[in-house]
Amino acid sequence: MKRIYMDHSATTPVDSLVVDAMLPYFTDKFGNASSLHSFGQEAAQALEQSRQQVANSIGAKPEEIIFTSGGTESDNLAIKGVAYRNSRKGKHIITSTIEHPAVLSTCAYLEKEGFEVTYVAVDSDGIIDTEELEKSIRDDTILISVMHANNEIGTIQPISDISKFAKERGIYLHTDAVQSLGKIAVNVDELGVDLLSISSHKIHGPKGVGALYVRKGTPLQTLAHGGGHERHMRAGTENISGIVGFAKAVALADERIVDDAKHMRHLRDLLINKVMNSIDNAYLVGHPTKRLPNNVNIRFSFIEGESMLLFLDMKGIAISTGSACSSKSLEPSHVLTAIGLKPEDSHGSLRITLGKDNLQEEIDYVAKALVEIVGHLRAMSPIAGKNPSLR
Amino acid sequence: MYNEKVMDHFSNPRNVGEIEDADGIGEVGNPTCGDMMNIYIKVKDGILTDVKFKTFGCGAAIATSSMITEIAIGKTIEEALEITRNDVAEELGGLPQVKMHCSNLAADGLHAAIEDYRNKQNIKK
Ligand SMILES: Cc1ncc(COP(=O)(O)O)c(C=O)c1O
Ligand code: FES
Numbered sequence: 001m002k003r004i005y006m007d008h009s010a011t012t013p014v015d016s017l018v019v020d021a022m023l024p025y026f027t028d029k030f031g032n033a034s035s036l037h038s039f040g041q042e043a044a045q046a047l048e049q050s051r052q053q054v055a056n057s058i059g060a061k062p063e064e065i066i067f068t069s070g071g072t073e074s075d076n077l078a079i080k081g082v083a084y085r086n087s088r089k090g091k092h093i094i095t096s097t098i099e100h101p102a103v104l105s106t107c108a109y110l111e112k113e114g115f116e117v118t119y120v121a122v123d124s125d126g127i128i129d130t131e132e133l134e135k136s137i138r139d140d141t142i143l144i145s146v147m148h149a150n151n152e153i154g155t156i157q158p159i160s161d162i163s164k165f166a167k168e169r170g171i172y173l174h175t176d177a178v179q180s181l182g183k184i185a186v187n188v189d190e191l192g193v194d195l196l197s198i199s200s201h202k203i204h205g206p207k208g209v210g211a212l213y214v215r216k217g218t219p220l221q222t223l224a225h226g227g228g229h230e231r232h233m234r235a236g237t238e239n240i241s242g243i244v245g246f247a248k249a250v251a252l253a254d255e256r257i258v259d260d261a262k263h264m265r266h267l268r269d270l271l272i273n274k275v276m277n278s279i280d281n282a283y284l285v286g287h288p289t290k291r292l293p294n295n296v297n298i299r300f301s302f303i304e305g306e307s308m309l310l311f312l313d314m315k316g317i318a319i320s321t322g323s324a325c326s327s328k329s330l331e332p333s334h335v336l337t338a339i340g341l342k343p344e345d346s347h348g349s350l351r352i353t354l355g356k357d358n359l360q361e362e363i364d365y366v367a368k369a370l371v372e373i374v375g376h377l378r379a380m381s382p383i384a385g386k387n388p389s390l391r
Numbered sequence: 392m393y394n395e396k397v398m399d400h401f402s403n404p405r406n407v408g409e410i411e412d413a414d415g416i417g418e419v420g421n422p423t424c425g426d427m428m429n430i431y432i433k434v435k436d437g438i439l440t441d442v443k444f445k446t447f448g449c450g451a452a453i454a455t456s457s458m459i460t461e462i463a464i465g466k467t468i469e470e471a472l473e474i475t476r477n478d479v480a481e482e483l484g485g486l487p488q489v490k491m492h493c494s495n496l497a498a499d500g501l502h503a504a505i506e507d508y509r510n511k512q513n514i515k516k
Pocket of ligand 1: 072
């Protein structure tokens with residue numbers, strides 16, 4: 001059976017050019033970048049070239065890039081690093097209700113450590129309430145962390161607006177750009193951020209590598225102590241092959257972003273229109289335009305997401321859902337709850353995240369499969385029967 | 392995630408639908424995740440001659456609904472009341488731990504339908 005992958009916000013296949021770039025660094029050029037001999041210098045050179053590449057892409061200086069094990073570590077380092085280092089200035093942090101768990105759980109942990117966190121609400125499209133955010137700033141606020149684009153509903157936040165009052169008040173601003181990198185412009189000066197998290201495996205690079213941008217002069221507490229790697233900010237022998245792969249993925253994304261985004265946006269809108277026109281009681285979740293070019297999130301009334309996902313999987317289609325039934329905690333997605341969806345509405349939500357290699361014919365196939373599956377499940381649903389207007 | 396038997400009942404559920412002139416209807420909701428299940432029964436001489444279901448829920452909820460209709464049909468009311476949550480999961484060859492609560496829904500639904508039947512019988516008397 002042909003398989004169709006439309007879960008690119010979960011992870012992406014590694015580009016073959018990225019694999020080619022990485023391979024020599026497992027065997028021939030395997031050196032430790034801290035070693036002084038030629039093997040080590042080869043690795044050190046690759047490391048610094050990669051740093052330059054990643055820095056260029058986001059408008060940063062190479063010395064402002066710390067390589068990490070991915071988005072989760074970058075978020076942890078940014079938030080805990082700023083919090084611990086600036087706790088004498090204040091212990092108040094502001095974030096949003098729809099952040100990735102890498103941010104939310106880190107904040108919850110800091111609350112146990114005596115920090116105070118304000119979780120600013122979002123509107124029904126998932127856009128943060130900037131007025132409420134501004135009002136929640138206190139004299140002891142040290143950090144604002146708001147994601148650039150949401151991983152579930154694709155909503156893009158007004159980071160540069162937030163940056164204005166963060167700067168005025170001398171508060172550090174962090175953004176999680178894991179989902180936006182490679183899909184929309186990510187530039188640290190245009191966004192006006194002091195810290196920015198990115199991850200390789202979401203942009204056709206290898207898993208387990210990412211970076212944190214730290215604007216020069218931003219005081220940060222080290223979390224991993226050891227050798228003097230990454231300018232003493234993150235100890236541990238560098239994952240050279242992974243970092244080289246990440247840098248190659250960044251370079252490829254930079255080359256292709258205009259064409260890829262246009263292609264994905266076209267497919268996104270085609271899929272949304274097809275589904276909306278052929279299935280009743282289906283609703284787009286998230287902002288209609290301020291959304292990632294590859295994100296489709298639609299909810300279908302009267303049916304449940306995991307059962308849709310299983311039927312789609314049987315047809316070779318890979319997507320994800322925000323339904324409570326599919327989560328380990330049996331709670332609906334916190335993002336869907338934060339935008340005001342009732343649990344029964346979150347139940348029927350599907351996230352379809354496109355990639356640069358998806359094809360128009362795949363969109364047609366998925367749209368058709370959805371019509372069939374939604375119809376089948378609604379015929380089985382005790383609540384659908386009470387609603388006559390079903391197609 | 393699910394075994395073959397569960398997937399079989401999920402993808403080809405037995406006895407889906409409503410019974411127009413049901414003798415008892417059980418409508419239960421799942422407090423854990425918010426799903427719903429309706430079970431319809433037809434009773435003749437104390438025996439469940441037909442059982443149908445409608446379910447709004449996950450793969451396990453649909454599979455356990457389907458399975459309980461198969462187990463229940465042909466049983467006496469007394470036997471049907473003894474079907475436990477575990478029986479359904481066992482018949483299906485096991486469910487992931489986080490999904491055990493879905494089999495509760497199926498057993499509760501059947502028992503609620505029988506209770507509804509008994510209440511209606513008492514009113515008739
Ligand atoms: C918005 C966001 N932040 C952080 C992460 C975590 O990144 P990683 O998987 O590289 O740890 C993800 C990935 O799921 C994400 O979508
Ligand atoms: S019905 Fe929700 S987890 Fe099974």
